[in-house]
Amino acid sequence: xxxxxxxxxxxxxxxxxxxxxxxxxxxxxxxxxxxxxxxxxxxxxxxxxxxxxxxxxxxxxxxxxxxxxxxxxxxxxxxxxxxxxxxxxxxxxxxxxxxxxxxxxxxxxxxxxxxxxxxxxxxxxxxxxxxxxxxxxxxxxxxxxxxxxxxxxxxxxxxxxxxxxxxxxxxxxxxxxxxxxxxxxxxxxxxxxxxxxxxxxxxxxxxxxxxxxxxxxxxxxxxxxxxxxxxxxxxxxxxxxxxxxxxxxxxxxxxxxxxxxxxxxxxxxxxxxxxxxx
Numbered sequence: 001x002x003x004x005x006x007x008x009x010x011x012x013x014x015x016x017x018x019x020x021x022x023x024x025x026x027x028x029x030x031x032x033x034x035x036x037x038x039x040x041x042x043x044x045x046x047x048x049x050x051x052x053x054x055x056x057x058x059x060x061x062x063x064x065x066x067x068x069x070x071x072x073x074x075x076x077x078x079x080x081x082x083x084x085x086x087x088x089x090x091x092x093x094x095x096x097x098x099x100x101x102x103x104x105x106x107x108x109x110x111x112x113x114x115x116x117x118x119x120x121x122x123x124x125x126x127x128x129x130x131x132x133x134x135x136x137x138x139x140x141x142x143x144x145x146x147x148x149x150x151x152x153x154x155x156x157x158x159x160x161x162x163x164x165x166x167x168x169x170x171x172x173x174x175x176x177x178x179x180x181x182x183x184x185x186x187x188x189x190x191x192x193x194x195x196x197x198x199x200x201x202x203x204x205x206x207x208x209x210x211x212x213x214x215x216x217x218x219x220x221x222x223x224x225x226x227x228x229x230x231x232x233x234x235x236x237x238x239x240x241x242x243x244x245x246x247x248x249x250x251x252x253x254x255x256x257x258x259x260x261x262x263x264x265x266x267x268x269x270x271x272x273x274x275x276x277x278x
Contacts, residue, residue, distance in 0.1 A: 006019060006055075008084045010065055010076070014065065015055045015065065017056060019054075020051070021047050021049075021050055023050045023051050025114075026046070026053065026093050028043055029057075029095070030054065030095060030096075030098050033074075034060050035188045038187040041261050042093075042119075042261045045261045046093075046272065049276065050093075053090070058073065058195065061190040061192070070202040075101070075108055089112055090113065090114060091115055091116070091117060092115075094116070096122060097122055100212075103123075104211070107212065114221075114222070115221045117272060117275070118226070119227075120237075136232045139180070140175070144171050151167065152168070158194070162193050166188065173188075216244035223247070224275045225241065226250075226271055227239075228263065
């Protein structure tokens with residue numbers, strides 16, 4: 001698949017991204033938040049189905065955009081990318097935090113979307129995080145768990161450095177896979193420290209306010225949720241959120257963790273192709 005780089009001016013700076021492929025437009029949103037855009041493998045799997053547009057979210061190299069780092073700012077950036085390319089409506093395809101962001105697009109700008117496809121998303125409820133953290137820490141050494149907790153405390157205070165966050169991410173990366181011993185190479189080279197802290201704070205505020213839980217029942221867009229059955233982020237993050245969206249479809253992938261295009265190549269494409277055909 002051939003992709004072309006682009007830059008889009010946004011409030012406070014610019015976003016760097018890539019676009020390629022043929023078909024209906026799809027805005028592809030990486031997870032994190034504030035980590036390197038790792039969705040290149042995902043868009044390659046979708047080659048021939050969609051014209052994909054992916055970008056590095058604000059606050060992380062190489063994109064340069066000043067605060068605020070809030071859900072509202074990330075939503076505005078997504079709309080700005082669509083506007084830059086003159087796209088009236090597109091699919092929003094998001095992974096993990098990016099799936100959560102896609103849902104915020106669906107409730108705030110439904111007229112700009114053809115539908116949403118959420119891959120192993122955070123979902124509308126935050127009570128899944130304790131289960132996720134417990135699963136991911138199994139098998140880690142006590143010193144590793146202590147370091148992860150130390151960095152998380154620093155992040156919440158806004159005192160973590162990029163090096164701290166990269167170290168934490170590296171310790172946890174293999175645990176996202178159904179078989180940590182067969183984890184793909186870690187693609188994350190940058191994490192915007194301030195963006196990570198402030199985006200997660202905004203995320204927590206929206207969870208507390210029940211933003212998605214209240215608004216998703218009013219969404220009238222095609223919606224697909226895809227989730228690995230062995231994802232540390234439990235499947236109910238998708239099923240309980242999908243239950244809020246009229247007509248939403250849920251597909252699970254067996255023997256798969258958090259990254260289906262890496263662990264079960266071809267399965268995500270098969271599911272999305274069937275959904276689009278329907």
